[in-house]
Amino acid sequence: MxxxxxxxxxxxxxxxxxxxxxxxxxxxxxxxxxxxxxxxxxxxxxxxxxxxxxxxxxxxxxxxxxxxxxxxxxxxxxxxxxxxxxxxxxxxxxxxxxxxxxxxxxxxxxxxxxxxxxxxKDSKPLVAASIPVLEYSDVIDSDEHTYQWIRNLNYFGICLIENAPITTDVLEKLVGKFPHVQPTTYGNYPLLYAKDDPTDLGFSTSNLHFHQDLLYYESPPGIELFHCVRRDSCVVGGENIFLDFYPVLEELRQEAPQYFEVLTKVPVSFQRRHYMKNDVETPSDMSISRPHIQLDRYGEVAAVNWNTHHQEPVMLDDLDLLDSYYKAFLYMSRKIESSKYHLEHCLLPGQIIAFNNRRFLHSRNSFQLNGGFRNFHTTYVNIDYLRSQFLVLGKALGFNESPKNIFMSTL
Ligand SMILES: [Fe+2]
Ligand SMILES: [Zn+2]
CATH class of the missing domain: 3.30.2020.30 (NE0471 N-terminal domain-like)
Incomplete structure (x- = not known):
């Protein structure tokens, strides 16, 4: 009326x-x-x-x-x-x-x-053609460079920091730019290294599929940091490959909308299950069910969930729907593997890579230690702080830029 x-x-x-x-x-x-x-x-x-x-x-x-x-x-x-x-x-x-x-x-x-x-309408993330780079001392000493770092993470979802010390307190100093780390069953600043009989493939020398970390948490961590503290010259392989999921999903939506839709509908469980006590993680039994793609009310991607190492069997009574799911799942997997957006980097001592775990996939090539070591300090920061610090620090410095970082809708 x-x-x-x-x-x-x-x-x-x-x-x-x-x-x-x-x-x-x-x-x-x-x-x-x-x-x-x-x-x-x-x-x-x-x-x-x-x-x-x-x-x-x-x-x-x-x-x-x-x-x-x-x-x-x-x-x-x-x-x-x-x-x-x-x-x-x-x-x-x-x-x-x-x-x-x-x-x-x-x-x-x-x-x-x-x-x-x-x-x-103009809050789409920017896709990096290469990994943006900043100096450690700049980020630590200057608010403007800290803002630049957070801005890179916000806009591009990834940033490399070079020439950091290889001491154990470096990540703690850097993550202090955000309010808090996100503790996990691995602790706050776990050392990632290849060990015998690991309860997590991350602690082996094998390759890792493209994945996001900790999807079995109610709130999977948003920012993930790797700080390379040792990589001996005899080590071969172990490069990391990062992939911005955002353009891959937009391509999928354009070229195969039927697969895109199936991946928004079928619930998939991600699990972490092991009962062995060891020196790197506490025993855990967690599982959460989410579709691979979650949309907001505008039909935009609000979250993605992809980890083929931690996926549980998809349980559907409707076998036709299961067939559709597998078509979409395999199509997506091939797209991920062949994407032109791969960003490969071999992390060297003194380098820190930070990336948005809610938006980026990461993988690892297998490696041979040849008697040497490949050690990363790692940590996570909750995604909420990425947007919050971008706005709070930006406002303090007189910038008034809008966040473009992540899929999660705030409207
Ligand atoms: Fe990982
Ligand atoms: Zn009133």
Missing amino acids: AISFARCFLSSVSVRSISSIAVSDSGSRLKVHLEVKGSVAKEYSSLWLRHNCQCEECYDSLSSMMKVHPNQLSEDIVIHKADIKDDVIRINWNSPNFGSHEGIIPLQWLKNLHMKQESR
Whole structure:
């Protein structure tokens, strides 16, 4: 049903950020002309505005926390009166059940929400043609370079740091740029090395398929770091290959949408199961089920899950669906192996590679130690801190760039 509006207020000349507001005849809608890169007419529901009222009684601006309780709301809330003063919309709501409330909606708050929605359109990750490189001393000593590092991780999902010491405290210093590490059953800063009878193939000399780490966690870690502290000249092989999953998935969506869809539908379990005590990890028995591709409400990729070492049998009673799954799974696997986006790097002592484990796959060539050692210190940081530190540090330094980093939708 069409809603008619009665213009109730025209802004004065001094209020340049808005041309007018108008309340619908029923009082259930408010139309606002926002001046953001031109004039944009937006329509808001009276209940939504009441729910998001920014007055002191309803909202705590210091903590950015809402104080209004849903029980204070009802579907019959209408706008009785609205006007603008000093770039703030003042609204008087009425509800037969809850009486009246006088509150405020700042124009800037509406503009910020609009801009955030718009920024989604250009928030696609950037795909690196080669691995960006920074100097360790720069990243440690300068906030601008720390920001550059976090920005590279945010935009490209990968960054190499060179000329770091090969001491054990290096990763701790670097990860201190984020609030916390993400502890795992391997500890906080496990040493990755080839050992006899490993309970994890990562601690062997064999090759590793393209994979993401720790998909059996409720929150798989977002940032993963390898710090090479020793690689003797007699060691042969062991190069790492990184693959940005984002362009691979976009290709898949274009060339084989039916496979893309199957991979968003079929649940797959990833497990970590071993009961042997040893010096590198605690016994564990974990399993979580997720489709390989998870979408947000816009149909954009919100998360990917790929680890063929830790995958459990796919259990489907519908064998036709299972056949479709295997077609899609094998197609995806071949795409991963033959992708033009492989970034191969042989990590040398003093080099640290950091990458987004929610967006990148990594693999490893097999290697021969020939009597030598290949040792990495490793650690993880939760994905939440990548976006948060990008915004917090960026704001402190006067940058106002939008995150482009990860699939996870925030809108
Ligand atoms: Fe791994
Ligand atoms: Zn209020």
